[in-house]
Amino acid sequence: MSNKDKSMSQERFNNREAFTLIEASDLLYKLNEIVYDAEKWHATYNAINFEPLCAILREFGVVVDIHSLGQDIITTENFFDCDCDHNFIHNKEQERYCPTCGIHMHEYPDSRLNEVVDMLNTNSKKEEGNSLHAHELKKLSIYLERLERDAYFMYKSINGGFAEAIMFDYDDDIIDVELKYGIQSDCENVVHTKTLKILRSTMLPID
Numbered sequence: 001m002s003n004k005d006k007s008m009s010q011e012r013f014n015n016r017e018a019f020t021l022i023e024a025s026d027l028l029y030k031l032n033e034i035v036y037d038a039e040k041w042h043a044t045y046n047a048i049n050f051e052p053l054c055a056i057l058r059e060f061g062v063v064v065d066i067h068s069l070g071q072d073i074i075t076t077e078n079f080f081d082c083d084c085d086h087n088f089i090h091n092k093e094q095e096r097y098c099p100t101c102g103i104h105m106h107e108y109p110d111s112r113l114n115e116v117v118d119m120l121n122t123n124s125k126k127e128e129g130n131s132l133h134a135h136e137l138k139k140l141s142i143y144l145e146r147l148e149r150d151a152y153f154m155y156k157s158i159n160g161g162f163a164e165a166i167m168f169d170y171d172d173d174i175i176d177v178e179l180k181y182g183i184q185s186d187c188e189n190v191v192h193t194k195t196l197k198i199l200r201s202t203m204l205p206i207d
């Protein structure tokens with residue numbers, strides 16, 4: 001980061017509204033890289049004050065773990081990762097454990113700052129405008145039911161046969177769906193997982 005960049009950043013600290021969540025986090029990472037490099041070469045580098053950026057991130061609800069600054073991974077104290085493949089970041093204030101896999105916040109590590117910021121940014125974009133409409137949700141639930149019915153067909157006469165389809169993400173154009181099916185009983189555990197992309201305009205899967 002050049003001196004000009006540094007003084008511009010300093011100026012903007014005094015006008016916090018000018019920062020977005022992404023900008024504050026990007027800048028924190030850039031500063032951290034400088035410190036991390038210095039640490040790697042056994043130099044001491046105490047000149048950087050992370051606090052103003054941490055304060056901005058706190059305003060967005062993200063508490064940076066100060067012990068992770070200067071390390072290769074920056075973490076946050078108020079989010080944790082669970083064992084799930086999707087939606088694995090949880091806000092500790094809202095959820096002490098994951099309702100899907102049951103992992104408790106004390107059992108698993110704090111989340112990575114960049115992943116939390118990505119998630120918050122995606123969520124706020126969704127709130128801004130591309131959220132699913134009621135008619136889309138209705139069509140989607142019909143589609144998911146059909147997926148489950150078709151997948152369950154092969155297993156319906158088997159003890160422990162199941163099929164479950166869920167939406168795990170979406171954007172302006174695409175809805176991401178996960179289908180799990182197979183047999184789960186005392187003597188068998190066979191689970192197949194398939195992910196599908198559904199085009200919102202047609203509610204049909206694409207390749």
Ligand SMILES: [Zn+2]
Nearest residue numbers: 082084098101
């Ligand atoms: Zn989970």
